Amino acid sequence: MMKLDSICMKLTAIGESIKNLDKVTNKELLAQYPEIPWRYVMGVRDIIVHHYFDVDADEIYRICLEDIPRSGNVKMEKMMEQQQLKKCPIGIQTFEEIINKGYLYIDKTEYVYRMAHGASKYCFLSRPRRFGKSLLTSTLHSYFAGKKDLFRGLAIEKLETEWTEYPVLHFDMSLAKHVDKDTLESMLSFQLSGYEQIYGKPEEAVKLNDRMTSLIMRANEQTGRQVVVLIDEYDAPLLDVMHEETDLPVLRNVMRNFYSPLKACDPYLRFVFLTGITKFSQLSIFSELNNILNISMLKPYAAICGITQEEMQEQMTAYIERLAVSQEMSKEETLQKLKEKYDGYHFTWPSPDIYNPFSLLNAFANDELNNYWFGSGTPTYLIEMLRKFHVLPSQLGGSMQAMAADFDAPTEKMEGIVPLLYQSGYFTIKDYNKLAELYTLDIPNGEIRIGLMRSLLPGYLAHNTLKGNTTIARMYLAIAGGDMDGALRLLQEFLSTVTYCDNTNYEGHYQQLFYIIFSLFGMYVDVEVRTPKGRVDVVMRVAGKLYVIELKLGRSAEAAMAQINLKQYPERFSLSGLQVVKVGINFDVEKHTLGDWVIEE
Template identity: 25%
Template sequence: MRVVGIGHQDFSRLIQNNYFYIDKTEFIREWWENGDLVTLIARPRRFGKTLNMSMLEQFFSVSYAGQKELFEGLSVWKDERYQELQGTFPVISLSFANVKETNYANARRKICQILEDLYADHAFLLKSEVLEEPDQAFFRRITVDMGDTEATMAIHHLSKYLSRYYGKKVIILLDEYDTPMQEAFMYGYWQELTEFIRSMFNSSFKTNPYMERAVLTGITRVSKESIFSDLNHLKVVTTTSNQYAECFGFTEKEVFLALEEFSLADRKEEVKTWYDGFTFGDKRDIYNPWSVINYLAERKPGAYWANTSSNSLIGKLVREGTGNMKECFERLLQGGSIRTLMDEQIVFSMLEHDEDAVWSLLVASGYMKVKSLNIRMYETGEWENEYELELTNFEVRMVLRRMVRNWFARAKADYNDFVKALLLGDVEAMNEYMNRVALETFSSFDTGKHPAKSEPERFYHGFVLGLMVELAGRYALTSNRESGFGRYDVMLEPLKEGEDAFILEFKVFQPKREQDLQDTVKAALAQIEEKNYTAGLLAKGISQERIRCYGFAFQGKTVLIG
C-alpha cells in the first residue's frame, strides 16, 4: 500500500517517494496534440493545477533531460514519440499563488520579487556568450525595485535569452495567474493592477516570438477586456469545456480503485456523498482530489476543502449581498436549487452589483454545479442561457455553513446566547445579546456603496442565515414567504413534535409614522396578526399556544425585540 502524502505539489517528489498518485500524464499528450499556442485552464482550487504544471515542467524542461525514470510506467510513456520529447525544451515556470497583498505597491513588489528569483535561477546565462552587453545590463536590472518597463518585459526577454542559449523556443507556464486579481478586487486596487498585468501578459504571450507554447491556470476566466484584450489566440478551457475534463480532479473509477487499494471499498457511498458532484464538460462524477486524498489519509470524512485557503472573496460577496441573494443561499443550504443567467467570463467590476456574476464566480470556484440548462429564446431571435444551480456536494454545504458562522465570529458567545434565549423565550436576554451582536457585526454587512436604509436588510438577512445554520436539524427555516394574507420575514418550524414554532417579523424604525422603537415593535406584531402569518403552522397541526411571535425593530445598530 502506498503512503498518502498530503500537500505535495512537486511531481518528482511524489514519484520518487512512491507516494499515492493517480496518473494524469495523459494531460501532457492531450495538451501537446491540441496544438494551442496559449491555453488558459480554469479549475477550482486544490484540483491538481499546480501538480499538473509541475508535471508539465518536468516533462518538457531541459533541466530534467536525464530523469526519464519520472515518467516510466505512466500513461504518456507508452507512446515512444513522447519518450523522445521528454526534456527537450527550455521552460519558464512561475506562480502567482503567493501574491496576496492588501495594496498595489506590495502586490507589484511581490511580482517583481518572483521575477528577480526567476532570473536568479537562470544566472548561468550571464556567464554564457548569448548575452550581449545591453542584454547583460537588462538582466542585472531585474530586481525587486525595477521599473515597469523591466518588470513587464522580463518574461519576454528571458524567453529571448533562453531561446538563444538552447536554440529552441521556450514553453511558459504560469500557475494561479488570477490570485492577484482577486486580491486586487478585494482591496480596491483592481485598475492599477490590471494595467500592469495587461502589459506583462501582452509582451509575454502575444508579442513574444521566442515562445513555443504557454499554459496559464487559475480559478476564474477573467474577462478578456481586463487583462487579455490583446490575446486573440487565447484558448480558454472552463468547467463547461470538454477539453482536459478528466485531467483535473479524480474520476469515480479512480476514486473507487483508490478506496479498494486502501481497504475502504465499503465507504464508496460515503465518499460519493461528500466529495462527488463536480462536472467538467460532459464528464460527470468528478471528485474533489484534495478531499479524497485527505479522506484516504484520515480514513474518515471531513470538510477538508474548507481549510485549504481563504474563502474571503466568496464570503464578502454573499455577506454584503442583497436580501434576495441571502434568500437564495437559504434554499441552497437546505438542498434546493436556484435559476439564474450566467456568463463564465468573470467581470470583477460587476460582482458588487450583478448577482448573476456572483453565481458565475461560485460555479467557477467549485461551490456550485449546473443541474440543468434552459435556453431562453426571444422573438427578436436572441437567446440566453438560464442555468439551474445547486451546491456541489455535502462538503461544500459544510464549508458554506462554516462561512456563515464566521460572519458572527467576533460575537460568537453573544450570538449563541441569543439563540438559547430565543428558544427559552427570555425576551430580556434576547434584547441584551441581540444588541451586542448587532454592535459587533452590523457594519460588516454593509458594502459602503449603498444607501444606509439597505443596511438593516443586509444585516438581518445575514442574521437569518446564521439562525438557519445554528438550528439546522432542529428547525426548518423559511423566510419572506407567502403565508395567510401576506409575507412574513422568518418562520422556524420545529422538526420534532412538542417544540415551539417561531415567527419573527423585522421592521426598520420609520420616524414619520412611529414615535420610538416600541411603536415599531407593535407594528411588527400587528402585521403578524393582521396578515394571519400563523396560518401555515396551524394548518400543519401546531397549536396556537406553541407558536411564539416576535417583532424586531431596527434603528441603526440598535435593536428592540418584543
C-alpha cells in the same frame, strides 16, 4: 460479554467458512454474528476479501488475540502496514516528488497529452484554490522536460512516443500575494533571474518584459527547441485588490507588461499554459494575446482537476474501507457521507461528479470527515465582496439560473457576486437547459454550505464565541429530538448575553439569523416561501416534521400565530407527508432577544 478466546475462535470461523465473503452484504454478515462487536467482524472481512496478506486461520487468530485487548478492534495501523497504502500527498504539489516518494497519484496524464497535442498552443484553466492546478502545472513541466521515467504505468506512457525534451520556464505567481508594485516587480525579477543563470541575460535588458523576451529567445537558441512557458496562479497578485480603484490598475499594468512578450515570441514557443482562480478580462491582462483557449468549461477537460466518483471508487477503495472502520460505518454509509460532504462540483454540463481533492485526501489521511477545504482559509476578498454586494445568507442557500456569460465572466468588472462565487468554488453547475442556454448554479456540497454560513454568522451574532457554537449545537440536538421549545429557550438565553448588532431593528435580521442557524444544522431551510395567501418567513424540515415559522418584531407571538392561521400557511404543505408544526415567534426590541413564542402541532 464474550470471553476473548470465544471472540477469536468465532472470527477464525468466519475466515475459514465464508470464502465468498465479498458476495455477502455487511448487513447479512453482521446478522450472522450478532454477538460479536461489528468492528471485529468488518476488520476480518477486510483482511480476507482484499488479501492484505496471506490469510489462514492461525494468522487471523493471532491478530485477534494480539490486537483486541489493546484497541478493541483490528488495529488500523497493522492493516495499513500490510496493505502498504500509499500516503496521501497533502500539500505536495510537485509531480516529480509525488512519484519518486511513492505518494498516491490520481492519473490525470491523459489530459496533459490532450492539451499538449491540441489545436491551441495557448491554454488557460480556471479552477478553485487547492483543486490541483499547481500539481497539473508541475505534471506538464515534467512531461515537457522529457522525464519519461516518471510516467511509467500512467496513461500518457501509452500515448506519447517521442518524449522530446523542451526548455521549460515555470513561474509561480502565488509568491506574489498581498504585495505592492515594488514587491511584485522584485518577485518577478527574482523568478526571471533563476532562468537567466541558465540561459544568460543581456546587460542592456532592464525592463521585465525585455528580460522575458530575451530569456525565451536565448532558451530557444541554445537548445534548438521551442520553449514551454507555464504560469501558475497568474491572478494571485490581483485578487486582494480586485475592486480597488488605485492598486488594481497599477498591479495589472505590471502583470500585463510581464506577459506581453508571449505574443511577440510566438515562433519560439511550443506551449503556453496559465492557471488561475478568477477570470480577468483578456484585454486587461493579455492585451496582445488574443488566441488563448479557455478550457475551463470545455467537456473534454471537465475532470482535469479534482477527483471523480469513478476515480475514487476504482483507485481509493482501500482508503474508503479504512475510513469506514475508523468511523464505525459501513462502506455504503461512508460513500454517502463523502458524497454529501465533498462531492458535487461540475465545471461544465454534462460532467462527471467531482470531489474536492484537498478535502477528500485529508479525510483519507486523517480518517476523519472534517471541513478541510473551507477550514484551510476563506479568502478575505470573498467576505468583503459578499458585504459589498449586500448578499443575504438566504440568497446563497438556494439555486439560481444564469447564462454562462453571467458567471464565467471577468471578475474585475462584475456587477454581482455570482462570477466570484462560481470561480472561487462556492457555487458550481448543477444542471443545464440547452434550449434556454441556462445553467443552474448552487452550493456544491455540505462542507461549503456550512462553511459559508459560519463565515456569515458574525454579521448576525456580534460575538461568534465558544458559547455561541455550543448553543447552536445544543439547539440542533433539541430540534432533532422534536423539542423546538427547548431550542428556542437556548437561543433566547444566548442572545440575551451577547452584544447585539447594529442592524437588529428589523425582522429580516432575525429571519437571516434563523436561516444561518438552521443551515448549520444541515437541515432543509428556506425563507419567504410562497403560499396562495402570502409568504412564510421561515420553513424548516427535520426529523419527519415541517416547521412553519412566522416572525414578529416588537409585537407578540400570538400575532405571529394569528397570521399563520389567517393566511392558512399549513395548507401549502398538506401533501408533503410530514407533520406540520406552526411556530409564532416575537422578538423583544428592547432586550434584543426572543420575547415569547407559541408552538402548535
